[in-house]
Structures are given as C-alpha cells and as structure tokens.
Amino acid sequence: MKKLFTTLSNIWKIQDLRERILFTLLCLLVYRIGSFIVLPGVDANVLHNQKATQGLLGLLNMFAGGSFSRASIFALGVMPYISASIVVQLLGIAVPTFQKMQKEGESGRKKLNQITRYLTVIITVLQGAAYVRSQITPEAKMMAEPIFTISSMLILTAGTMFVMWLGEKITDKGIGNGISLIIMVGIIAQLPAGMIQEFASRMEGNGGLIPFIVELAALFFVVIFTILIVQGVRKIPVQYAKKIVGNKQYGGVRQYIPLKVNAAGVMPIIFAQAIMFIPATVGQFFPGAQGSTLLATLSNYTSWQYSLTFAILIILFTFFYTAITVNPVQMSDDMKKNGGFIPGVKPGKTTGDYIDSVISKITLPGSIFLAIIAILPSFASKLGVNSQFAHFYGGTSLLILVGVVLDTLQQIESHLLMRHYDGLMKTGRVRGRTPVAADAAGSGI
Incomplete structure (x- = not known):
C-alpha cells in the first residue's frame, strides 16, 4: 500500500504527466455527460x-x-x-x-x-x-x-x-490511446449495473451470496488468464555484427524479436462475430425462415453449435490475420540490411522460413486460447450468470479492457522512468502490446 501511495505521489509531482491525466479525465467526463x-x-x-x-x-x-x-x-x-x-x-x-x-x-x-x-x-x-x-x-x-x-x-x-x-x-x-480509452470507459460503465443485477438475482433466492463470490473469483482468474494471453511473447534472439568505426565499436550486441502469441489482437473475434450475426440478420429479413432449427441454433450464442462454429471461425481468422499482418520475409530482409542474424540460422530465405515456422507454432495455441476467451460468456450464461454480467467473462470487451489498461499503464511508467522515478512495479516492467498487436487490437476496439 505504501508503494502505491508513493507511486501516486510521484505521478502527481510530474507536471506534464499530471496535466495529461487530468486532461484525459476531463475529456472522458465530457463524453460520459454527452x-x-x-x-x-x-x-x-x-x-x-x-x-x-x-x-x-x-x-x-x-x-x-x-x-x-x-x-x-x-x-x-x-x-x-x-x-x-x-x-x-x-x-x-x-x-x-x-x-x-x-x-x-x-x-x-x-x-x-x-x-x-x-x-x-x-x-x-x-x-x-x-x-x-x-x-x-x-x-x-x-x-x-x-x-x-x-x-x-x-x-x-x-x-x-x-x-x-x-x-x-x-x-x-x-495519456493513452483516446479511441481505445473511450471504448473502455463505455464498457466499464456497464459493469456496475451488471454486477448489481447479478447480486440482486442471487440474493433473491438464486443461490445466495456464496455463488456471487465464486463468480467474482472466477472473473478475476479469467482476467489473469487474458493478461497472460495478451502479454505472451516468444523471443527470438538476434545477433548484430560488430563494426568498428574510428575508435568506436557499433553492434556486437544481442537483441530479441518479440513475437506475440496473439499477434492478431481482437480482429479474429470481430470478423467471426460479423459472420455469426448473419443467421439472425437473415431471420429478420425473411420472417418465414425463423422457424428453421439450424437458424435458431446459430442465432443463440449459448448453444454448443454456436460456440463450436464461433471457435472454429476465430482459429481460422487468427491464422489469416496473422499471415497478412506479420511478414517474416520483410523481417528477414530488414534484419539482413542492418547486419543482424539469428544464431545458427543462415541469413535470407532460411531466416524468413525459420521465423515463419515459429509464428505458425505459437499462433495455433494462441488462436485456441483466443477462441476459449471468446466463448466463455456463453458458458457463464449456461451456469446461470445474467447476460449483461456474463459479457465481462470474455469476448471482445474483456480483451479491449485488458489491452487498453496495459497500454495506459505502460505509458505512465515510461513517464516515471524517464524522470528517474521508480516504475509502477518493483520488479520487471509493464509491457504494452507490440506495434503489430497494438495496430490489430486498436483497429478492433
């Protein structure tokens, strides 16, 4: 607790950071009033x-x-x-x-x-x-x-x-990405009503206080799991050739290429959701088709058929979006131009193939975990959680919340470290999303 108050005091001491945070809060207040x-x-x-x-x-x-x-x-x-x-x-x-x-x-x-x-x-x-x-x-x-x-x-x-x-x-x-913060504030604004509604439902004879506490604990672990997926990185070591210019030495250091486990961000969920809303749209335009069992099943997000189809689409779109946003050939060429190489791997095409194989290996579990996060709200609804509160157990909303909070904390920590204050954590650093993941998630959120 003492560390928290010290950090807040350091944030308030930095005039530029203080003005940025107050300006952000003022803009968000204007948005909420409107x-x-x-x-x-x-x-x-x-x-x-x-x-x-x-x-x-x-x-x-x-x-x-x-x-x-x-x-x-x-x-x-x-x-x-x-x-x-x-x-x-x-x-x-x-x-x-x-x-x-x-x-x-x-x-x-x-x-x-x-x-x-x-x-x-x-x-x-x-x-x-x-x-x-x-x-x-x-x-x-x-x-x-x-x-x-x-x-x-x-x-x-x-x-x-x-x-x-x-x-x-x-x-x-x-401070932070404005559009993402506005979306995040809108999502968080719905959380208190959902929690109050769920609490009232439980206290009216639907299980009592214990199930509500269990739901909050489950939500906490789901958030932790989502953070692990968003922050998960596979580091590829890169060695740069040593150059001596005059009396100075350049290069000769080892760095890393951080490849995100979930490089596609929330885009696969957005694309998959757009397709899954087609049956409901067809039912609105063709009332006679609403009696179809298949149409009704695919329009119900709590059915296992909907969840299975949704999960498969997310896995496919994750591979597709990762393939068009992450270019191993370009990464290999840029590395070669700067005199870098992966130890044990030949520069050029071999390096590109190696990076591509690593991306393929980490994208599969990443896509599966993303699909699990996406369908968790349907499981929560099946277990008796009201629909408004169940949306916070996964899906696009949870990924946006986690990603935006991590990015904002990373920017605050950068301001603190730049002025020689301690960061937000005693050990390690708050890592935001890499540029590739940030672009993908920022476009979805």
Missing part, C-alpha cells in the same frame, strides 16, 4: 420502457456505454470510426495505392487519416438513418417527419465526429 443527452424530439420515458437491446445491438450498446439504448447524441459512439479504420486497413493490404500511402511515412499517414474521416462521415450517415428508423419507435417521436429523421441524422453524425475528435485530443494531449 452519453446521457437524449436526441431532440425523443421521449426518453418511452425509450426507458422499451425492451433492452440484444445480440449485435447489445454489443454496440456496451461499446457505446449505454448511449445506444438511450438514444443519446453519442448513440453511435466511435463504432463508425472503427468500421472505417478496419476498411482502410484492409484496403492497405489489398489495394496498391493504399499500400503506397502506408509506406510514405507521415505524409501517407495523414492522407489515410483524412480518408478514414471522410469514410467515417459516410458510414455514420448511413448508420444514423438505420438507427432512427429501427431503434426509435413512433411512440417515442415527438417531432414530425421528415424533420425528425434529418435532424437526428445530422446530430448523430456530429456526435460521432465530436467523440472522434475527443479521442484524437486524448491521444495528442492526454
């Missing part, structure tokens, strides 16, 4: 009596911190921006023009960011129109059409762009 401001022309009391969102809409509501179900001005949150970022990232893999912009450095990054913003506006307008039509019932509308739809679309678009601007300001002048 999430409770209802769209003009909407009767909040009628919305409160509506049935809670389920399935994909429930996931979006969690990421938006409950704004989606409240018809807030921030109802769409940053999800349109996340969708636009994923599209631009995929275009950077498949389209040569975008690949060229990725290699142009800062100027290319600015062009891609601008394209992402324009695409965000387009996606927000389309999603805003669909949101007003499907989520706001006629009973909740207090304005005439089409004025209500047009005004709501404009306000939702402005709200999403404002949230995106807040995220960028947090990244520039605050």
Whole structure:
C-alpha cells in the first residue's frame, strides 16, 4: 500500500504527466455527460420502457456505454470510426495505392487519416438513418417527419465526429490511446449495473451470496488468464555484427524479436462475430425462415453449435490475420540490411522460413486460447450468470479492457522512468502490446 501511495505521489509531482491525466479525465467526463443527452424530439420515458437491446445491438450498446439504448447524441459512439479504420486497413493490404500511402511515412499517414474521416462521415450517415428508423419507435417521436429523421441524422453524425475528435485530443494531449480509452470507459460503465443485477438475482433466492463470490473469483482468474494471453511473447534472439568505426565499436550486441502469441489482437473475434450475426440478420429479413432449427441454433450464442462454429471461425481468422499482418520475409530482409542474424540460422530465405515456422507454432495455441476467451460468456450464461454480467467473462470487451489498461499503464511508467522515478512495479516492467498487436487490437476496439 505504501508503494502505491508513493507511486501516486510521484505521478502527481510530474507536471506534464499530471496535466495529461487530468486532461484525459476531463475529456472522458465530457463524453460520459454527452452519453446521457437524449436526441431532440425523443421521449426518453418511452425509450426507458422499451425492451433492452440484444445480440449485435447489445454489443454496440456496451461499446457505446449505454448511449445506444438511450438514444443519446453519442448513440453511435466511435463504432463508425472503427468500421472505417478496419476498411482502410484492409484496403492497405489489398489495394496498391493504399499500400503506397502506408509506406510514405507521415505524409501517407495523414492522407489515410483524412480518408478514414471522410469514410467515417459516410458510414455514420448511413448508420444514423438505420438507427432512427429501427431503434426509435413512433411512440417515442415527438417531432414530425421528415424533420425528425434529418435532424437526428445530422446530430448523430456530429456526435460521432465530436467523440472522434475527443479521442484524437486524448491521444495528442492526454495519456493513452483516446479511441481505445473511450471504448473502455463505455464498457466499464456497464459493469456496475451488471454486477448489481447479478447480486440482486442471487440474493433473491438464486443461490445466495456464496455463488456471487465464486463468480467474482472466477472473473478475476479469467482476467489473469487474458493478461497472460495478451502479454505472451516468444523471443527470438538476434545477433548484430560488430563494426568498428574510428575508435568506436557499433553492434556486437544481442537483441530479441518479440513475437506475440496473439499477434492478431481482437480482429479474429470481430470478423467471426460479423459472420455469426448473419443467421439472425437473415431471420429478420425473411420472417418465414425463423422457424428453421439450424437458424435458431446459430442465432443463440449459448448453444454448443454456436460456440463450436464461433471457435472454429476465430482459429481460422487468427491464422489469416496473422499471415497478412506479420511478414517474416520483410523481417528477414530488414534484419539482413542492418547486419543482424539469428544464431545458427543462415541469413535470407532460411531466416524468413525459420521465423515463419515459429509464428505458425505459437499462433495455433494462441488462436485456441483466443477462441476459449471468446466463448466463455456463453458458458457463464449456461451456469446461470445474467447476460449483461456474463459479457465481462470474455469476448471482445474483456480483451479491449485488458489491452487498453496495459497500454495506459505502460505509458505512465515510461513517464516515471524517464524522470528517474521508480516504475509502477518493483520488479520487471509493464509491457504494452507490440506495434503489430497494438495496430490489430486498436483497429478492433
């Protein structure tokens, strides 16, 4: 406890770090206040009596911190921006023009960011129109059409762009990744309600206090397991040739290539979830197909058929996304240009093949562990945990929470160590995600 207070005191002593943390908290407070401001022309009391969102809409509501179900001005949150970022990232893999912009450095990054913003506006307008039509019932509308739809679309678009601007300001002048922090705050905001609901359910005769304590203990161990997966690294030793220039010696040191066990981040879960929502979407567009047993089974996330299919898709997408984001050939070429080599492995193609084999070996258990984390909420629901609280036992939300917290702590520790203070831990270092994993997870979260 003394170490904790000493660390907090050191953080407060550093003016730059103190200002960054306070600025981040202020921006997050503005976001949370905005999430409770209802769209003009909407009767909040009628919305409160509506049935809670389920399935994909429930996931979006969690990421938006409950704004989606409240018809807030921030109802769409940053999800349109996340969708636009994923599209631009995929275009950077498949389209040569975008690949060229990725290699142009800062100027290319600015062009891609601008394209992402324009695409965000387009996606927000389309999603805003669909949101007003499907989520706001006629009973909740207090304005005439089409004025209500047009005004709501404009306000939702402005709200999403404002949230995106807040995220960028947090990244520039605050601490941590702004967009990821906003998503994390939205997810955490749903945790107290889920815990209270689960506690009330247990105390009303559904097992009592002991099962609730067991659930909290199980949640703790699931979080620890998730941290191990996110932090898991396979280090490949790299030796650099010794060079003598004048009276100085360069190189001759041994470093490591950290290959993440889960290099794909949350992207496999996001892609797999998009596919698993297809049966439910088909059922909405074709009411006659809702009687199909297969369709009903694949639309129920607690069924074993859904969990098995979901897990297989995650494993396949993990291999796919790792293959397109981690390039062993490029790593081998860069290593050769800098005079580096792996002891016992010939430079060039042999090194690339060796790195590729190591990636393949660690990706298999990584994908299996990721699939286990993804389907844990369904097991929690089967064991009697309410659906709102069960979402925190795994899936995208838990991975985002763990990844964002680790990244933020790593940045705080960097500020402390840079000014010769002790870090957050007495032994070791708080390790954030590597650039590859951070890009993958950042695009999903």
